[in-house]
Amino acid sequence: MTDETRSEYAPWMPAYEEPPAGHVSGSRLERVLRQGRFAVTAELNPPDSADPADVFEAARPLAEVADAINATDASGANCHMSSIGICSLLTRAGYGTIYQISCRDRNRIAIQGDVLGAAAMGVRNVLCLTGDGVGVGDQPGARPVFDFDSLSLLRTIRTMRDDGMFLSGRRISRPPRMFLGAAENPCVAPLDWRPERLAKKVEAGADFIQTNYIFDVPVFERFMARVRDLGLEGRVFILAGVGPLASAKAARWMRSNVPGIHIPDAVIERIEKAAKPAEEGKRICIELIQQIREIRGVSGVHVMAYRREHQVSEIIAESGVLQARVPQRRRAAAAGSTPG
Amino acid sequence: MYSVRLFAVRHARSFEWFYARFEAVMVALDPLFTRIGYERVERPVAAFERVTKRLLFDCKMCGQCVLSSTGMSCPMNCPKQLRNGPCGGVRPGGFCEVKPQMRCVWVQAWDGAARMKEGGKINDVQPPVDRNLEGSSSWLRVAREKAARSSEGSDAPRTAIARAFADARAHEPAAAPLAPEPAAAVRSGDAR
Structure with a gap:
C-alpha cells in the first residue's frame, strides 16, 4: 500500500x-x-468476550x-478470544504485544496468512509454540492439527521475513518484520537434552526465548x-518464566493437571x-x-x-528489576508511533 | 509393536549400520527401478516396507522417513506428530503428555541418537510433512533422490522448502523431495 492509499483509507494507521x-523487527x-536492559514480559488472560474494553x-x-x-493462543486448549485479535487491539493502542501461535489449531496455510495479517496490524513479536494437546482443554473432541511443529514454524516465518517468500516459494512483496520467539521448558524431562533443543530452536530462527515456569x-x-x-550466549535472548502461586492446593493442582x-x-x-x-x-x-536475574545469560523475565x-x-x-524504567506508554500513541 | 519399537531405539547403532548399507543397495538398484519403472515397483515395495517398518518402528508410512535423524524412533508415533520434538509437556520419567502410558517418542529419539555414530543429525531442523506422500515408499524415494543428486553432481535447491530446510535436506534424502515423483507415489483426488 502506498502512503497515499493509506492516508486516504486509514489515516489513523501508521505507515509500515x-x-x-541491526534490528529484525524494531519492536519495543x-x-x-x-x-542490554533487563526486559519484562507478561501474559494476558484473554477474555471470553467480544468487547474490546475487556481486552484493555x-x-x-x-x-x-x-x-x-503475551496474548495466549487458546492456552491449555481452552477457547478464548484469539491472540491475533487481542494483539491487533493492543498494538493499535500503543502497547507492545507478543502474538502467540500454537501449531495445534491451524495448518500452514492459515498460519502464514495470519502472520502477514498480524504484521499488517503492527504486531512485531511472535512466539512459536507447539501447543498443549486438545485433550486437556474444554473441547477435547476437537481435531488436533499439528501441521507444523514449533521449529518448522520458526523456520517458516524466518523464511517469510528474511527471504521474502512463503514456504511454497511465492514472493511476499512486503515481508513481515517479526521478532521471533520460542518457548523452552528447562525443568522437565529430558533435562539433558533441553539445552540442545534450545540450540536447535535458535538454529531454526528464534531471536528470543520465553521459558515455562x-x-x-x-x-x-x-x-x-x-x-x-x-555458545548460545549473545545469539538469543532468554526470558525466564515466573509466576506467583496462590495456594498450596493451587500449586498441586497445576503440577498434576497442567x-x-x-x-x-x-x-x-x-x-x-x-x-x-x-x-x-x-x-x-x-x-x-x-x-x-543473577544468572549469566538471562535477559529478562516473563511473568x-x-x-x-x-x-x-x-x-x-x-x-527492582526495572530500575525506575517505565516500559509502556499508557496513552494510545498518535499515528506514526513505533510498532509494537 | 511398542516393545519392538523400544528395542529398535536401544539398538539404534546397529540399525544405523544396517540402514546405511540397505540405503546403498537401494540407490545401486536405481537403474533397475528406472528400467522397470518406479510406477510399477511402487506398490509392491511400499507394501513390503509397510509390513517390516510397522513391525520394527510402528511406522505410519509418512513417505518421508527420517529415522536416521531421529534415533530410530519414528516421530509419527508422537501424538502431536512433531518432527522436531520433544514438546514441553513431557511427564516425569520421560512419559508422553497425551498418552501417559507411553514413553515420549522424542525422549526415545534423543536417547537413540546418543547411541548413533551420526546421531548429531537430530540437530537438523526437519521440514513439515508433505501429506501428499503419505502411504508411498520412502525407500524408493531415497533411491530416486540420491540417484538424482549424484547424477546432477550437487543437490539442486529447486524448491523454497528444500532451501529453507537445507540441513535436513542434505542428510535425509526423503525430506523435502526434489526428484520427480511417479504418479503412483502421490496421493491424489482425495483433497476434498
Whole structure:
C-alpha cells in the first residue's frame, strides 16, 4: 500500500516501517533487549468476550511494567478470544504485544496468512509454540492439527521475513518484520537434552526465548550453564518464566493437571506453612526473579500470573528489576508511533 | 509393536549400520527401478516396507522417513506428530503428555541418537510433512533422490522448502523431495 492509499483509507494507521539497522523487527521488546536492559514480559488472560474494553481491562495491570504483553493462543486448549485479535487491539493502542501461535489449531496455510495479517496490524513479536494437546482443554473432541511443529514454524516465518517468500516459494512483496520467539521448558524431562533443543530452536530462527515456569533455580542454573557451553550466549535472548502461586492446593493442582509444570515440594510446603499463602506465593516469585536475574545469560523475565494479574506490577516493582524504567506508554500513541 | 519399537531405539547403532548399507543397495538398484519403472515397483515395495517398518518402528508410512535423524524412533508415533520434538509437556520419567502410558517418542529419539555414530543429525531442523506422500515408499524415494543428486553432481535447491530446510535436506534424502515423483507415489483426488 502506498502512503497515499493509506492516508486516504486509514489515516489513523501508521505507515509500515522497516526496522532500524541491526534490528529484525524494531519492536519495543527487541530494542530493549538489544540495548542490554533487563526486559519484562507478561501474559494476558484473554477474555471470553467480544468487547474490546475487556481486552484493555485485562491489559491494564500488566501494561505499566511489561515491555510486551503475551496474548495466549487458546492456552491449555481452552477457547478464548484469539491472540491475533487481542494483539491487533493492543498494538493499535500503543502497547507492545507478543502474538502467540500454537501449531495445534491451524495448518500452514492459515498460519502464514495470519502472520502477514498480524504484521499488517503492527504486531512485531511472535512466539512459536507447539501447543498443549486438545485433550486437556474444554473441547477435547476437537481435531488436533499439528501441521507444523514449533521449529518448522520458526523456520517458516524466518523464511517469510528474511527471504521474502512463503514456504511454497511465492514472493511476499512486503515481508513481515517479526521478532521471533520460542518457548523452552528447562525443568522437565529430558533435562539433558533441553539445552540442545534450545540450540536447535535458535538454529531454526528464534531471536528470543520465553521459558515455562521456573520454580527450581538449581535445575535452571544447570540448564543455563549448558546453554552457555553450547555458545548460545549473545545469539538469543532468554526470558525466564515466573509466576506467583496462590495456594498450596493451587500449586498441586497445576503440577498434576497442567502439562509441563515442575514445582519442587519445598516450594509448596513453604506456601502451605505460611499464614498468608497468597502473600507467600508472591514473596517466592519476587525472590525467584532476584535469583534468576543473577544468572549469566538471562535477559529478562516473563511473568505468567494467571488470575493473579493484579499482583504483577507489585511483583516487578518489589523485585527492582526495572530500575525506575517505565516500559509502556499508557496513552494510545498518535499515528506514526513505533510498532509494537 | 511398542516393545519392538523400544528395542529398535536401544539398538539404534546397529540399525544405523544396517540402514546405511540397505540405503546403498537401494540407490545401486536405481537403474533397475528406472528400467522397470518406479510406477510399477511402487506398490509392491511400499507394501513390503509397510509390513517390516510397522513391525520394527510402528511406522505410519509418512513417505518421508527420517529415522536416521531421529534415533530410530519414528516421530509419527508422537501424538502431536512433531518432527522436531520433544514438546514441553513431557511427564516425569520421560512419559508422553497425551498418552501417559507411553514413553515420549522424542525422549526415545534423543536417547537413540546418543547411541548413533551420526546421531548429531537430530540437530537438523526437519521440514513439515508433505501429506501428499503419505502411504508411498520412502525407500524408493531415497533411491530416486540420491540417484538424482549424484547424477546432477550437487543437490539442486529447486524448491523454497528444500532451501529453507537445507540441513535436513542434505542428510535425509526423503525430506523435502526434489526428484520427480511417479504418479503412483502421490496421493491424489482425495483433497476434498
